[in-house]
Amino acid sequence: MTHLSVVVPVKDERDNVRPLADRVRTALAGGPAWELVVVDDGSTDGTFAELAAVAAADPRVKVVRLRRNFGQSAATQAGLDAATGDIIVTMDGDLQNDPADIPLLVAKLDEGYDAVLGRRENRQDKLILRKVPSLAANWLIRRVLDVPFKDFGCTLRAMRREVAGGLDLYGEMHRFITALILQQGARVAQVPVRHHPRTAGRSKYTLSRTVRVTLDLLTVKFLGSYQARPMHVFGSVGLACLALGLSCGLAAVGMKYAVGMGMTANPLFLIGAVAGLTGVQFLSLGLVGEVLARVYFESQGKRPYAVRDRRNLGEPSPARKAA
Secondary structure, three states: OOOEEEEEEEOOOHHHHHHHHHHHHHHOOOOOOEEEEEEEOOOOOOHHHHHHHHHHHOOOEEEEEOOOOOOHHHHHHHHHHHOOOOEEEEOOOOOOEOHHHHHHHHHHHOOOOOEEEEEEOOOOOOHHHHHHHHHHHHHHHHHHHOOOOOOOOOOOEEEEHHHHOOOOOOOOHHHHHHHHHHHOOOOEEEEEEOEOOOOOOOOOOOOHHHHHHHHHHHHHHHHHHHOOOHHHHHHHHHHHHHHHHHHHHHHHHHHHHHHOOOOOOOHHHHHHHHHHHHHHHHHHHHHHHHHHHHHHHHHOOOOOOOOOOOOOOOOOOHHHOOO
């Protein structure tokens, strides 16, 4: 097993492939064994031909070519699956991340951390299209997930293999790798890293990502807080709706006998009926969620916890390994 794997998903980055390999080679020269795992996510500009040539010249460069464009999350997961190092570094392939910062991240891991994240200093991006949406997204993520870090969008990070192995990236969850790592109970630090302007290729970032970030954030929050207990969130809403419905119904009955107002003419009666039906639906959804949670954990042999270390216990049986 190599000591260090650098995982880089790319799409249409033909002009950046060779400089990327050269910079990684320079940054890691004289250090422990390493490999560069580049995932071609359905490029159409000749990126794979460049990658094939680089890989032919240096066996430490491994290339994974996906059949089509599956997105950055899927490409990152493919790279993590192909990596063999006990320390895994992820970064972008547009050369805005600096491979020279990799030794800094790895050295920080040696202080006892499970993952070290980069924080982009003097970010070299457009103000309106990149910086402002990123600041808003980082603020929202900190508030919703209650995590202290300032930069969640930096893809330059180093992780121990056991942490990377606990990631399952679907949809566009690559934006929330930091949150997913923290939900494992990992010890995480963040250090400043360099950030360079893009000099070749074209950015794939658009403002529409801001909307998708918000929706994905709800998914991450739910999975992190309520995946094993969905009734707590749906049941709470359901009980609140039932309480509202009961209150409105009692108020409508009281108004009928106090002032003679007809039940069907009283808007409180209609509000109470709708709230009651909504409450029943939320409670039913919570029950269905509880059944699905048990199917998810039990059918795959997953456990609702993660173990950091053991003493005098040995390894668990395969059927009882932690999720």
